[in-house]
Amino acid sequence: MSNEPRQQIYDSTAPSTDTREARMGEGLDNRFNSKLREAFGASPFILTKFDQFMNWVRGNSMFMLQFGIACCSIEMIHTYAIKHDLDRFGAGVPRASPRQADVMIVPGTIVSKFGPRMKRVYDQMPEPKFVVGMGSCTISGGPFQEGYNVVKGAEEIIPVDIHVPGCPPRPEALVYGVAKLQERIKNGESSPVVVKPYELEQFGDLPKDELVQKLADDIDEEDLVMRYNWADSP
Amino acid sequence: MSTEIEPRPQDVDVTEDELEALIGDRAIGRDDHLNAPGFVINPDDVQDVLFDLRDEAGFDHLSCLTAQQYQDRYESIYHLKKYVDPTQEVSIVVPTTLDQPVSQSAEPVFRTADWHEREAFDLVGIDYEGHPDPRRILLPETWQGHPLSNDYDQTKPQLVTLSEHENPIQPDHVDSESDTMFLNVGPHHPATHGVLHIKAVLDGETVLDVDPDVGYLHRCEEQMCQQGTYRHQIMPYPDRWDYVSSGLLNEWAYARTAEDLADIEVPEYAQVIRTMGAELCRIASHMLALGTFALDVYGDFTAVFQYAFRDREVVQDILEDLTGQRLMFNYFRLGGVAWDLPEPREEFIAQTRDFLDELPAKVDEYNDLITSNEIFQIRCVDTGILEPEVAKEYGCTGPVARGSGVDIDLRRDDPYGYYENLEWDVVTEDGCDNYSRVLVRMQEVEESAKIIEQCLDLLEEWPEDEREVQANVPRTLKPDADTEVYRAVEGAKGELGIYIRSDGTDKPGRFKIRSPCFHNLSALEQMVQGEYIPDLIASLGSLDIVLGEVDR
Numbered sequence: 001m002s003n004e005p006r007q008q009i010y011d012s013t014a015p016s017t018d019t020r021e022a023r024m025g026e027g028l029d030n031r032f033n034s035k036l037r038e039a040f041g042a043s044p045f046i047l048t049k050f051d052q053f054m055n056w057v058r059g060n061s062m063f064m065l066q067f068g069i070a071c072c073s074i075e076m077i078h079t080y081a082i083k084h085d086l087d088r089f090g091a092g093v094p095r096a097s098p099r100q101a102d103v104m105i106v107p108g109t110i111v112s113k114f115g116p117r118m119k120r121v122y123d124q125m126p127e128p129k130f131v132v133g134m135g136s137c138t139i140s141g142g143p144f145q146e147g148y149n150v151v152k153g154a155e156e157i158i159p160v161d162i163h164v165p166g167c168p169p170r171p172e173a174l175v176y177g178v179a180k181l182q183e184r185i186k187n188g189e190s191s192p193v194v195v196k197p198y199e200l201e202q203f204g205d206l207p208k209d210e211l212v213q214k215l216a217d218d219i220d221e222e223d224l225v226m227r228y229n230w231a232d233s234p
Numbered sequence: 235m236s237t238e239i240e241p242r243p244q245d246v247d248v249t250e251d252e253l254e255a256l257i258g259d260r261a262i263g264r265d266d267h268l269n270a271p272g273f274v275i276n277p278d279d280v281q282d283v284l285f286d287l288r289d290e291a292g293f294d295h296l297s298c299l300t301a302q303q304y305q306d307r308y309e310s311i312y313h314l315k316k317y318v319d320p321t322q323e324v325s326i327v328v329p330t331t332l333d334q335p336v337s338q339s340a341e342p343v344f345r346t347a348d349w350h351e352r353e354a355f356d357l358v359g360i361d362y363e364g365h366p367d368p369r370r371i372l373l374p375e376t377w378q379g380h381p382l383s384n385d386y387d388q389t390k391p392q393l394v395t396l397s398e399h400e401n402p403i404q405p406d407h408v409d410s411e412s413d414t415m416f417l418n419v420g421p422h423h424p425a426t427h428g429v430l431h432i433k434a435v436l437d438g439e440t441v442l443d444v445d446p447d448v449g450y451l452h453r454c455e456e457q458m459c460q461q462g463t464y465r466h467q468i469m470p471y472p473d474r475w476d477y478v479s480s481g482l483l484n485e486w487a488y489a490r491t492a493e494d495l496a497d498i499e500v501p502e503y504a505q506v507i508r509t510m511g512a513e514l515c516r517i518a519s520h521m522l523a524l525g526t527f528a529l530d531v532y533g534d535f536t537a538v539f540q541y542a543f544r545d546r547e548v549v550q551d552i553l554e555d556l557t558g559q560r561l562m563f564n565y566f567r568l569g570g571v572a573w574d575l576p577e578p579r580e581e582f583i584a585q586t587r588d589f590l591d592e593l594p595a596k597v598d599e600y601n602d603l604i605t606s607n608e609i610f611q612i613r614c615v616d617t618g619i620l621e622p623e624v625a626k627e628y629g630c631t632g633p634v635a636r637g638s639g640v641d642i643d644l645r646r647d648d649p650y651g652y653y654e655n656l657e658w659d660v661v662t663e664d665g666c667d668n669y670s671r672v673l674v675r676m677q678e679v680e681e682s683a684k685i686i687e688q689c690l691d692l693l694e695e696w697p698e699d700e701r702e703v704q705a706n707v708p709r710t711l712k713p714d715a716d717t718e719v720y721r722a723v724e725g726a727k728g729e730l731g732i733y734i735r736s737d738g739t740d741k742p743g744r745f746k747i748r749s750p751c752f753h754n755l756s757a758l759e760q761m762v763q764g765e766y767i768p769d770l771i772a773s774l775g776s777l778d779i780v781l782g783e784v785d786r
């Protein structure tokens with residue numbers, strides 16, 4: 001076998017010079033108009049704060065929780081799958097375990113039975129964690145808002161960073177929502193964690209009202225429960 | 235068919251007089267429905283009458299159980315059918331008093347009544363005497379009240395428990411004598427296709443018992459439909475029962491029932507469009523079933539799964555052109571469809587034909603990748619056996635029943651739409667295993683393609699001045715009070731039935747959904763007993779359940 005083609009490349013320095021010239025040329029080159037390039041300029045050094053660097057890294061490598069609830073999860077799968085391919089944006093590795101995930105997309109209606117489970121899954125995710133609420137149901141309960149069993153939005157239970165409206169949102173809309181979330185993460189923003197109406201509580205800690213009295217025989221003092229106050233919901 | 239079916243006089247038509255004679259004195263009245271004669275019986279005679287109807291008249295399919303509360307009584311309605319001829323129907327109406335709503339359980343006659351009656355107890359509050367497992371099914375155990383009963387107060391606070399999922403290897407959870415282990419799967423688990431919770435008891439790697447715990451997506455669909463007006467407000471909800479893009483199939487279930495109730499005639503042209511749209515939905519739905527099944531069985535997130543989604547995207551594009559939405563179509567209207575094919579018409583037809591032309595090559599590809607794959611066959615052949623008799627007992631329908639050799643397809647047996655006039659076959663397989671169910675779905679894709687092809691031919695040649703997409707339907711529909719009807723269509727997963735009772739207003743008095751997935755899922759316990767735990771996952775995948783439809 002001949003080494004000639006390879007040799008030719010070694011002989012000539014043209015390719016690397018071209019690249020260098022393109023990079024170092026006068027002014028800024030449009031092809032490299034990234035934030036990184038702006039920071040680098042013509043010099044190979046970059047000065048930044050460690051926090052900013054971490055946010056930048058975080059935003060560009062987000063692990064999603066593989067979490068399907070309802071109709072929206074079908075569109076979410078389409079967003080991950082061929083054609084829309086969320087992975088292009090550095091946000092498409094679904095993790096089956098909440099312990100490995102950074103972002104939780106809540107794709108669907110949350111009902112009373114599932115609320116405590118979702119809260120638990122959210123609690124199991126390591127900090128920092130982010131939530132994208134997908135679809136109208138996670139905003140207000142959507143078309144099922146008047147249901148006796150439907151939680152009126154994901155924000156009754158967990159803090160949500162980005163709401164993507166739609167019933168269901170198109171994959172493009174979810175991609176946009178995730179891109180917006182990445183933008184926020186890169187800027188170091190996150191929605192404030194406020195006290196939510198529905199929390200997991202130990203049964204023994206609840207005020208002794210009629211309902212608690214009624215269930216006292218069935219439920220252990222230490223069992224975790226979620227108390228839904230339907231009348232106060234929007 | 236290889237399986238012997240017990241000799242029952244099933245294929246003999248039973249006339250109303252014969253039914254009257256059979257039930258005899260036990261009938262304390264008549265309550266005919268639009269679809270079937272109805273006999274009112276005492277709560278103590280339920281088993282007696284149902285045994286007679288099953289064994290002597292051949293009504294072997296408890297299609298649906300509707301429970302409802304009137305001002306002065308509770309009522310359970312058993313909708314019976316025959317697997318050989320689903321047009322043979324009879325309703326057994328069992329009234330109970332308000333202060334003592336106790337009725338005899340039908341579970342010894344029809345195994346499928348187990349889940350039916352649990353749901354009726356959960357939502358309406360009728361007790362079934364002799365029921366083997368009288369628990370709530372859709373709502374949490376700690377729920378107070380029965381939401382579809384008349385005096386339910388929706389604003390009352392509720393408590394829901396979160397019991398810790400036991401660690402299966404923790405010493406105090408292992409029963410040392412029987413040496414069994416308890417295992418939770420779900421409700422948040424990639425293999426459960428949504429939010430299903432399976433409580434499994436294992437002996438080593440063998441499954442001894444499973445108890446599917448459903449209700450994590452109970453979105454009060456029946457309540458929503460009872461609050462909507464017939465004309466426009468109900469139609470968006472069927473899309474969200476079986477949300478795996480079977481929207482049009484589900485919409486058809488409501489359209490068919492409401493059209494029968496209000497006596498609306500649908501123009502033939504609209505029926506052709508409906509048939510075509512519904513079959514496109516069936517293809518999309520079966521593609522997803524195939525892709526996720528491959529994912530479940532051999533973790534194939536790369537090839538088959540992505541191929542299936544590639545083809546689904548094409549179908550969804552076509553459906554989007556037709557209906558304007560990718561998933562929640564809301565395209566059917568009572569008396570027809572919302573609009574005609576999109577313009578330019580030729581382009582839409584050509585695009586759809588392109589898809590159909592490419593489909594055979596794609597199906598070959600799937601066969602290469604999946605069904606002729608040795609690993610796949612080892613995983614699926616002879617696992618998750620569902621005998622035809624068991625399938626009938628549990629009320630299985632659709633591809634699950636057809637994979638067990640039960641030859642039932644409402645498109646042929648109880649014709650609606652334009653199916654009667656088209657050339658196509660019902661696919662059945664006798665294997666009764668996971669493999670057969672996959673084969674049935676794959677062949678049904680090809681049959682659906684045949685139907686779409688013929689519909690396109692018809693649509694292309696339809697004279698331009700006869701393209702009537704909607705019948706004349708009054709702006710406000712108010713069917714006569716106390717008209718009752720139960721109608722079913724062949725959804726992607728099986729018999730999707732709806733019962734509507736009108737109360738004279740423009741909203742239904744009672745709206746009950748008979749979901750095929752609910753009953754297919756109830757057969758899981760029979761399919762996996764004695765199988766290995768990976769086969770439990772495969773069996774669950776081959777049932778192709780959608781939790782939105784299981785829980786409604």
